[in-house]
Amino acid sequence: MTALTASPSYVVGIDLGTSHTVVASVPVGGAAADIALLPIPQRSAVGEVVAQPLLPSVRYQAAQGELGEAWLQPWPPQGASPEAPAVIGRWARELGAAAPGRLVASAKSWLSHTGVDRTAAILPWGAGDEVAKVSPLAASASYLAHVKAAWDAAHPGAPLQQQSVVLTVPASFDEGARALTLEAAQSAGLPQVQLLEEPKAAFHDWLLLQGAQLAQQLAGSRLVLVVDVGGGTTDLTLIRVDAAADGGVPTLTRTAVGEHLMLGGDNMDLALAHQLxxxxxGAGQRLPAQRFAQLVQRCxxxxxxxxxxxxxxxxxxxxxxxxSRLLAATQTATLTRDQVQQLVVEGFLPAAQITDGPTKRQGALRGFGLPYPADAAISRHLAQFLRQHADGALPDTLLLNGGVFHAHALVQRLTQQxxxxxxxxxxxxxxxxxxWAVARGAAAYGLARVQAQVPQQVPQQVPPSSESNQPLVQVQPAPAAIKTIIPHIGGGAARSYWLLLPGKAxxxxxxxxxxxxxxxxxVRMVLSGRRFALKLGQAVRFVLLANSRSNLPAQAGQLLALEGEGWVELPPVATVLPALPGSTQTQVEVQLQACMTEVGTLEVRCVKVEHGVADPAQSWLLPFAVRGALGGQEVSESVAASADATSAEGQKGLSSPAGRLxxxxxxxxRVFGTQAQAVTAKEVRQLRQSLEKILGPREGWEVALLRALFDALLARAKRRRRTTDHERGWFNLAGWCLRPGVGAELDAWRITQVWALYGQGLGHGKEAANWTEWWVFWRRVAAGLNEAQQMQLLEDVAGHMQKAVQQTARSGGKTSHGSYDDMLRLFAAMEAVPWQYRxxxxxxxxxxxxxxxxxxQTWWAIGRLAARQSLAANAHLVMPPEAAQEFVHATLAQDWRKNETAMFAAVQMARMTGDRARDLPDALRAQVLEKMRAAGAPARWQELVERVVPMEAQDQQRSLGDSLPPGLVLL
Structure with missing residues (x-):
């Protein structure tokens, strides 16, 4: 744990839940029996402040003047202002029930959603521009800031930032979500916190309650299953119980955790809302997004x-x-106790066989843009988890946690299953x-650690294995077993962590x-037997994967084919290593080190190696890339960003085409290098064809290869202006290799480098063909540009387009500003600019x-501007359905049998996403679908409008206006 600036007086456990936040504390010198909940002051009405242990994890983004001065008490929410007032807790939940479009909910779920920019102001999801928005990170930080203010008010002599704070997270949170949780705590003024998995915390609380009877209570248990169903996640954890030989406290070892399962109380609310x-x-109809959100709150x-x-x-x-029809349009329906229990039990815990697995078909759980699982049956997810991790010995003991288990019917069904x-x-x-078991357990865990005496660690050497794939690994031992008021739950890292290397063709x-x-x-693992050569001042990217399988052989430094189940790609660790002070060295030899920190996060470092010896004074921490928009994209690459500098195994897999890089x-x-070479104009013009002879057809170049080629072009960008042919060829090839501007980690860094070329403009601006390649290049990489960059590009292309239109009218079709069609397509690629401009x-x-x-092509451009599913930007930037309807009606006025492009534009604008904040009204979609059928539209186009399905590759290419690199998938 990070050292505190002052000796703490209290240990504080914080359960930052999806639905509620709870705080428990205990004096450092106290006993477990002294653990108490913190009453958290929160406004419950315009004239009332109450203090309760449950703080609803919601935030209401009010209109200016809507709340009067009430939002200032008991204290202003972090990030709120008179122009954008807000309130947190009970009153926020009440206000949000009437105006759900202003309610920020499920921030914790959004914090783990890798398909959006979790640091961007996107919540409340689907809210109009009149609502001030916050990011999932900022919302989470504001709840913790509220907790800090409540604690400090109750303990003026012991501010929270000076206490030992344990903050809980789902066991299934990946390293990116954990890093963002720590960042939220720091933003709230809590720079020193430790993370603890929620199921472990809940079990710690149960252990605590047993006192001296603990050994007796666990005497008949050998494998405990902890099922923690919160508001937004379901966490599954197995803990092995080994009885002590002397009848004392048993040894507890966490043996497995489940994969991230965004399934909880929120999904049950959605299911009830769909039912009503x-x-x-009306039968077969859907409520508008705002009304449906209101129904979810009521449910x-x-x-x-x-x-x-x-x-x-x-x-x-x-x-x-x-x-004006506020009362006249009021509607009421009845929800019965039996109805809720039946729907929740049969919908989320249906009877299943141990051989069953989750279905892939999307159920009725999609509501507000979150990536809920396709199968809502927790029982089938549980069966799969036990098959993977229980090693044939099914759990004999069960601990249930989470508010949903107040329902006796759920407890009975799960126990029976x-x-x-x-x-x-x-x-x-x-x-x-x-x-509040999680908050209490976190406090108990923290108390045990604070009271423990941790001995000094002494490095030791582990001799190398005789096998070639088992290099020397240096290990620093973990602290000695902690003797506490409750037993320590061992088990260490719940997953093994792997660095992706190239594979054979x-x-x-x-x-x-x-x-x-x-x-x-x-414990710090040092891969001293494998060293890597990294270039300084250039982008470095390591692709990491995790696997929680218990039967997966894993020793530090071991090579393994990444086959089978359970592989989860983590946010990459990526950086640009700075040049060494006072050195002209451009490349360093490094070794990798990894450890699970005492804070509860994975840490990966590069340490410089000089003459075979590691120098800890020259090391680089590789941060997880969790900031910025991923655009809902998943990247699969088969080539690592670094190569083994000392082992022949480091070159394995550099086969065609990467091996010919x-x-x-x-x-x-030869074409763009510094050395003057006798290169003919024909060689310059045929560079692409020459590369295809080496690497194969360019349509098959994988993402990693494309970015490697782009990096080579970028390093030689100064020579792009040698001739008109050089300039055209450079922009044509560079745009192809960097398209669509996002998708591979460090593309943001590449875009920063290439944006510097924008101000330089063309060197051969009198050539219309060069202007065309200029527009094509920026269209291909536009998805990587931010709003300010796209706005600047938009203004420039608009000016050139106007001149091109005027020039074409005068000259009868000729223009020196490049292709009108390509400028039009560039217009449509501006997804990051405010939708009003589009x-x-x-x-x-x-x-x-x-x-x-x-x-x-103008119809194609309109379809892209008002599309329901953005191809690269975050979904919150999509044009609202109300604004898009004007363009849908325009396409409906066309004869689709003669104008297929207008029909495809309608497909893009009417495509069903399952997110009511983006989907067109059902009646208008039905109108589009009816006309499509009459026009003989392809069945796959009709399916896109009728239900939530992924777009096929050929239609995705038509939407984008270009092909996507193999291995890159836009969701």
């Missing part, structure tokens, strides 16, 4: 009432109307307070193990379409 939706919208409150111990038989669900799989009953450990890629599963916190770079250097562009294009000679 026909009562409000959440009804669910809590109907699953409580003293639940009523039924609850009325009322939706108010809007505008496990008993059926085992063939004998399973024992259920009593959890008296599932709402046609074979599975290989990985090298950085950190084996089970490695204890504080040096020949391709040499050819690029709306204006579309309206201008509709006017142009009144001309009989306007290109059919």
């Amino acid at each position: 939706e026909p009562a409000f919208a 959440r409150m009804a669910k809590e009432q109907l699953l409580a111990a003293d639940a009523p038989a039924q609850v009325g669900i009322t939706l108010l109307g809007g505008g 496990l008993g059926d799989w085992r063939g004998s009953p399973v024992r259920v450990l009593h959890n008296p307070h599932p709402d 046609g074979a599975a890629p290989q990985g090298i193990c950085l950190l084996p599963r089970g490695t204890e916190e504080g 040096p020949d391709a770079v040499a050819l690029i250097d 709306q204006e562009m579309g309206q201008w294009m509709l006017q142009r379409l009144q001309r009989p000679d306007e290109t059919v």
Whole structure:
């Protein structure tokens, strides 16, 4: 744990939950019995502040003046202002029930959603521009800041930042989500916190409650399954119990954790809302996004009432109307206790076989842009987890945590299911307070660590294996076993971590193990037998993967083919290593080191090696790339960004075409290098064809190869202006290799480098063909440009387009500004600019379409401008459905049998995403679908409008206006 600036007086456990935040604390010199919950002051109404242990993890983004001065008490939320007031907690939840478009909810789920920029202001999801938005990171930080203010008010002599703070996270959180959780804590003024997995915390609380009877209580248990179902996630954890020979405290070892499963109470609320939706919208109809969000809020409150111990038989669900028909349009439906239990139990814990697995078909769980799993059946996910990790010994003991298990029917079904799989009953450990067991357990865990005396660590050497794939590994031992008031739960790292290396052609890629599963916190693995050569001042990217399989052989430094189940790609570790001070050295030899820090995060370092000896004074921490927009893209690459400098095994897999990369770079250097060479104009013009002879057809070049080629071109960009042919060839090839501007890690760095060329402009600006390649280049990489860059590009291309239109009218078709069609396509690629600008562009294009000679590409451009699914930008930048309808109606006025491009534009604008904030109204989509059928549209186009399905490659290429690199997938 990071050293505190002052001796702490308290240990504080914080459960930052999806639905609620809870805080528990205990004096450092106290006992477990002294653990107490913190009453958290929060506004419950305009004139009332209450202090309760549960702080709803919601934030209401009010309109200016809406709350008067009430938002200032008990203290202003972090990030709020008089122009954008906000409120957190109970009152926020009440206000959000009436105006869901202003409610920030499920921030924790968004924080783990890798398909969006988690640092961008995107919440409330789907809200209009009149609502001030915050990022998932900022929302999470504001809840922690509220907790800090509450603690400091109650303990003025012991501010929270000086206490020992344990912050819980789902066991399934990946390294990116953990890093962002720590960043949220730092933003809230808590720079020193330790992360603890929520199921471990819940089990710590149960252990704590047993006291001196612990050994007796666990006497008959050998394998404990912890099922923690929160508001946004389901966490599965197995803990092995080994009885002590002397009858003392047993040894506890966490043996497995489940994969990230975004499935919890939120999904149950959505399921109930879908069930009631026909009562409000009519059979076969859907409510508008705002009304549906209101229904979800109402169902959440009804669910809590109907699953409580003293639940009523039924609850009325009322939706108010809007505008002048507020009362007249009010509707009411009834939700019964039996109905809720039946829907929740059968929908989320249906009877299953131990051989079952999750289905792939998307269920009715998609609601607000979050990547919920296709199968809502927790029982089938559990069966798969046990098959993978229980090694044939099914758990005999069960601990349940989370508010959903207040429902006796859920407890009964899950217990019965496990008993059926085992063939004998399973024992259920009593959890008296599932709402705050995690916070209490975190405090107990932290108290044990603070009270423990940790001995000094002494390095030791582990002799190298005789096998060639087992290099020398240096290991620093973990702290000695901690003797505490409750037993320590061992097990170390829940996953093994691997670095992706190149694989042989046609074979599975290989990985090298950085950190084996089970490695204890504080143990540093040093891959001293493998060294890597890295260039300074250039982009370095390591692709990491994790695997939680217990039967996967894993030792540090081991090479393994990355085959089988359970591989999860982590956010890459990526950086640009700075040049060494006072040195002209451009390349360094490094070794990799990895450890699971005491804070609870994975740390990867490069340490410089000089004359075979590592120099800890010259090391680089490789941060996880969790900032910025990933654009909903997944990248799969088979070539690592670094090569082994000392082992022949480091060159394995550099086969065709990647193995011929040096020949391709040499050819690029011949054309664009510094040395004057006798290169003919024909050689320059045929550079692409020459590269294809070496590497194969360019359509098959993988992402890693493309970026390597681009890096070679970028390093020689100064020589792109030698001739008109050089300039055209450089922009043509560089744009192809960097397209679509995002997707491979460090593309943001590449875009920063290439944007510097924009201000330099063309060296041969009198050549129309060069202007065309200029526009094509920026269109191909536009997805990587930020809003300010796209706005500047937009203004420039608009000016050139206007001149081209005027020049074409005068000259009868000729223009010196490049291709009008390519400028038009560049217009449509501006996905990061505010949608209002794209709306204006579309309206201008509709006017142009009144001309009989306007290109059919204009319809394609309109479809891209108002598409429901962005191809590269985050989904929150999509044009709202209300604004897009103007363009849909324009396409409907066309004869689609004669104008297929207009029909495809309608497909892009009417495509169903499952996100009500983006989808067109059902009636308009039905109108588009009816006309498509009449026009004989391809079945795959009709399916895109009718249901949520991925776009096929050929249609995705048509939407993008270009092909995508193999291995890069846009969701």
